[in-house]
Amino acid sequence: MENMPFNYQITAHKQMLFNFAFGFTKNYDDADDLVQDTFVKAIRYANLYTEGSNMQAWLYTILRNTFINNYRKSTMRNKIIDVAEDFTSFQLLKSSATNRGIDRLMSEDINKAFRMLPDVYSVPFLRYFEGYKYCEIAVELGIPLGTVKTRIHVARKLLQSTLKMYN
The missing domain is CATH 1.10.10.10 (Winged helix-like DNA-binding domain superfamily/Winged helix DNA-binding domain)
Known part of the structure; x- marks a missing residue:
């Protein structure tokens, strides 16, 4: 019950967060997912929020860091996939008997x-x-x-x- 007022406080910033998220992702669904991830992390780490500080800035920082971390993960995943896709059957012909x-x-x-x-x-x-x-x-x-x-x-x-x- 103690988190109830905090939950209401963070949901009041939903539109602002969505606008920032859409600016990062350029996609409505991805922006919505990013805002949801931000809310989950904000609730999980509510004890780290200092009462009376700028909640909007705190939420924005969580959103930005979440976006950056997700971007890095997807970039690494794409690098691994790209390396595997560079091999063609012609290239593999030299390294194996047909x-x-x-x-x-x-x-x-x-x-x-x-x-x-x-x-x-x-x-x-x-x-x-x-x-x-x-x-x-x-x-x-x-x-x-x-x-x-x-x-x-x-x-x-x-x-x-x-x-x-x-x-």
Whole structure:
């Protein structure tokens, strides 16, 4: 019952708030929603209102901040949606195989190119591809660390030149 006079006081400013809200949103329905959100927040935080201060300014501040917060949320939501919409099937074609036939042909070409590598390059490269660290490969093969790095680098370059059609 204590909020009853306060509720009447804030509803007396409805038209003024609606005019400001319409100026922000340029849409009657959105302005009406904004005023309603303002009233809900004003009632929720009525204890923060200082009796005798300018209620119209207090309500306007709530309305403006609510509009700004909603605008920021919708802008972020639209950014996320826009990024997802920028991908076309043409753009995705480069990053994925279109069917199993193409995927199988690519795998065969990669395996053939890998089999063409001399063992001195293919073994360190395979170990690296399996997730071993350079130092682990060096210990396993009994060769210096620099040699492991060089052989993996050479293997990459040979595979790139053999598979340049997929570049």
